[in-house]
Amino acid sequence: MAFTARDVPPSLLIMRLAEKLKKEFPQIEMPDWAKFVKTGVHRERPPLQPDWWWIRAASILYQVYMRGPVGVGTLRLLYGGRKDRGTRPEEKRPAAAKIIRVILQQLEQAGLVQRTPEGRVITPKGQSLLDKLAVEIARELGLTPP
Secondary structure (H helix, E strand, C coil): CCCCCCHHHHHHHHHHHHHHHHHHCCCCCHHHHHCCCCHHHHHHHHCCCCCCHHHHHHHHHHHHHHCCCCCHHHHHHHHHHEECCCCCCCCEEECCCCHHHHHHHHHCCCEEEEEECCEECCCHHHHHHHHHHHHHHHHCCCCCCC
């Protein structure tokens, strides 16, 4: 029995996947406007990490793998957060849709995600990429097969 992306810690998998997306997939690139935008109305500032776009793309690919089929609306709720409203109670707000939509379109161009009437699902190429990384991480951590 082999390891899948479900068997390894997501944080390690997402960081490794982000590096791979940045190096091997030229379709996934940060647009010029992305340096200046917040990831949602619940944030006060844009992300500080220089490679945040690839980390978000890796995270979205992981979520499509785990939850698919999913749409932009579902991912907006997933990446949203609490809006600080001063003395009023906090409220949950969805994340910015454009960032998620553009990343999904780039993942489609790379052949890792495909569009269906129900939502976006992972392609065999995308699933293979995640599972191969999971096997590498499992070997490094010395995990035993499930």
